[in-house]
Amino acid sequence: MIEFTSFRQHPDNFSVKHPEDVDMDMDMDEDEDEDFLQAGSSKITYPGEYLTSSQAFMRGHGTYVDNEDVIASVSGTVERVNKLVTVRAVRTRYNPEVGDLVVGRITEVQPRRWKVEANSRQDAVLMLSSVNLPGGVQRRKLESDELQMRTFFEEGDLLVAEVQAFFSDGTMSLHTRSLSYGKLRNGQLVAVPPILVRRLKSHFISLPCGVDLILGLNGYIWVSKHVKESDREGEEGFDAEAVYSNRNDDIDDSTRMAISRVTNLILVLASHSVPLTDAVLLDAYEWSIEQDAHIKDLLQDEIGEALVTSIISRG
Amino acid sequence: MRPPSPSIPEKEFLFTALKQSLRLDGRQPLEQRQVELNFGPELGWVECAQGKTRVLAHVDAKMVKPPPERPFEGIISIHSEISPMASSEYESGRPSEEEVTITRMLDKVIRRSDTVDKESLCILAGQRVWHLRLTIHCLADSGNMLDCACLAGLVALKHFRRPEVEVIGEEVTVHLPTSRAPLPLSLHHTPYCFTFAFFPDTSIPPVLDPNLLEQRLSGGLISIALNAQRELCVVQKSGGVPLVPDDVLKIVDVAVNRAKELDALVESRLKEDWAGRKIEVI
């Protein structure tokens, strides 16, 4: 072809670094085809790449079928479970599933429902019937509650909730009918790519430095002051009136510092695409104390890189 | 309020009919609606209709001082307006996507393709040039307004005649049409625009000159402007459903043939009109 004559003049631009690119799109040989379908290996793919035949496999998320070919529609890793081929995107908005724990922000108060922004493709819905109102779990919702919905949640409030169900158009519906869910106070929000928050046994983490973390699966993380065991809901020190309170408790300076430190650590780890788990966060915190790094210095590139290297070596 | 999109039965029927190469107005897929050209009493006044789509074009000229960077060239400006009267699709105020497309295409087809010999519009270098103003009014839209507007604009330019001027030294004399016959504009070529609609289902053939329903339900439009000498002026497929390259070239071929036919029609209508006009030269 004529084009190739021109490229030889610029060999540094084309094909040298990646010889496998040259004839990839044309004839994808069978060996490679089989290769990625082996469980455990991870093959990188991109939109428009032929993966396999739709006669032998079923298409999952991140793929589509055209003329009996299964083709990737996002860039990421190819995964296979039995006959189901999926591509998991490396970066994407949050894809909700029932039972997921999410952190969100109220954007709108509507009749008998709130709209909650939760980093998904549409704002989630929190029905008035899906929240616990002050006065106990068994309390019936009254018409007066509908009129004073803003006293529970108003625009801008942050909350932690669980994905309850989906509406027919794919919008998620949330609920906070658990003692550990509800309005968030005494801390700050960090947003990271959702893929970095893995499903863990518990998404409520208490770090020994007096900081509590809520890792929302939607990539929103709430970093707050530690709540003492005796003050938790259901315990005797629990203040039922404070559930929908908009006022922060007194937070001492050392706790504030700790919250900032954890926040910065999360930001650094996220910018290096390190998945966030309790173990990693704990390691990172210990490292930053060992190194005696100042909180604001954590965000510097060199320190960040040192942190990540150390985490990786520990892992 | 915009009218709701076509109902499901309308959509399904249009697609089944097109698959059998049947169109709702009984045309063949590559058949244009009958082009009607009506000339007004004034030269440069043309009303062009394709089916129920109607466009009025009008040309006038005045003398102006040329801008210093182009002292030897006349000026052409195109004013086009799609008012809500053409169809309830259009709203006054912010121009719709379609309006932008039409305005830009008119500009490309008529101005950028160098239709009018601008240097011939120069009367006295740096002092006096003709400023041609082409005004296009879209009167009714029942699909494919673009082709109709381009045709109207071009025919208006061909129909228009400017008064003769005489330059003696620095003095410019304009001769009234009654004393000396006015002169036609010197045109390099006459590009015609053809719009084809294609559909998401690739088994449906592309159709020329889509009507309103075909346009609404199409997967995209491809507009080709060219002259009878097989010179392309504009090819525009701004997005829409992707096409096989060979199909694009086939569409271009169709346009080549249609351009010759349309050119013959336009020339004969202009001749007819000119023959019917009495120009009295005293």
Next chain:
Amino acid sequence: MSIVLPGELVPAQHVNLKLGPGLQQVQTGQASTSRAPSSIIATRAGALHHSANGSKWWIESNSRRYVPAPQESVIGVIVQKQAEGFRVDLGSAHSANLDGLAFEGASKRNKPNLKIGSLVYARVSLAHKDMEPELECFDAQTRKAEGFGELKSGFLVRCSLRMCRNLLDPNHFLLPLLGALFPLEVAVGLNGRVWVNSKEAKHIIAISRAIEVADPDGDNMDAKAVKKLVEDLDSKMSL
């Protein structure tokens, strides 16, 4: 029958006078004191008609914009699904409401599943100038469909309101003429929409063209001209 223009006085007089479309009663002078007769004026241009005993008066004219009136059959497009029912576009000033329960055999559990863009043949059950019109797809007494409901496949033709009324007139030539040429199904909505169906696509096209050209607001062709056009079209499309 006579032609009247808007604002013209209409000599309608009856003890029990009923005014139809296009007529309005205006108070003249010191109406409240004396028994000054109120007068009737036309608000539309058209042909003035009255019933045999002179009690009912109306004006027949042609227009394209539909104003819903109770008990009229209309064809609508579903534009929105709601919890209770559907929003339907009739081509009138406001979209109408169609209750999900106003169908034959519909219950709280079993509501009809109409998609956005579906066509329905329905009857106007409520039309009040200050409220949005309401539709129903059954006879409220018998709860039977009576031909109302979703219109599947086929094609929708838009015409003038006069043409719709003509199509409902058993003496009008068009439908018998077309029916003699090929089998067809037609549902006429009084809102200027006619749904047509036939086995072959070319027949549907022929019907829709015939309605267009027979429209008094369009080419207003007579029986002979329409027949010729349909036959020409048929032979052209059969090629």
Next chain:
Amino acid sequence: MSSRIEILNAGGYRSDGRRQYELRTISIDLSPRGSGADGSATLSHGLTQVSVCVFGPREAKMRSQTFHDRANINVEIGIAAFSSSERRKRGRGDKRVLELSHTLKATFEPVIQTSLYPRSQIDIYIQVLQQDGGLLQACVNATTLALINAGIPLYDFVCAVTGGVHSTSPLLDLTLLEENDLPNVTVAVMPRTGKVALVTMETRLHVDRFEEIFRLAGEAGKVIHGEMKRAVKERTQDLVNAMQSVGKAAGTEVVDEY
């Protein structure tokens, strides 16, 4: 002024030293720019440089703009006043800018799997930083990359190239100087099927010449695809590596099925 410079000299070189079919250097940066965008890309073809940010799919700002069966795509373009040699401010209402954004919207609408996201909105914000010909081409390529980077499902890449014809010799990837003097064509192809998503051509060109440059640009699009693909794979690989480096260590992690 510009016509004095030879477009193609006797030795077969163009004004910037390239041969007829040679493309300009492409550079692609897919790293996040801290704007909080879901995906971003900065791309340059020679001296033409554009930066694209993609947000979404997300809740639509205006409910009237949503579709019940698919996502709405919104494209906004800003052209920096300093991007061309003559400083010129183009407002939002400029017809050329509007046309460009309309073209991009229509190009990507059938390429993005919008039906997966009913009632949502995908916002594409484009900033043109430098212009030296091939603006549409750069916008299309950068938008493709930004969309992929945002994890939005596409049927394929869309790769655009400009071409022009100098008397009878076709040239690829035109600079501003060449673009102003030659009839030019922009073609965007979807490399998997070879179908064309976009064709635009301006100024007079004979039908036969058009066919030649049209096919040539289609072929060149596949070469651009190679470059874009490489950038995407590199970035994806980096992210995957970063995630896997630590992932195994986390003892408490639950098996993670999608």
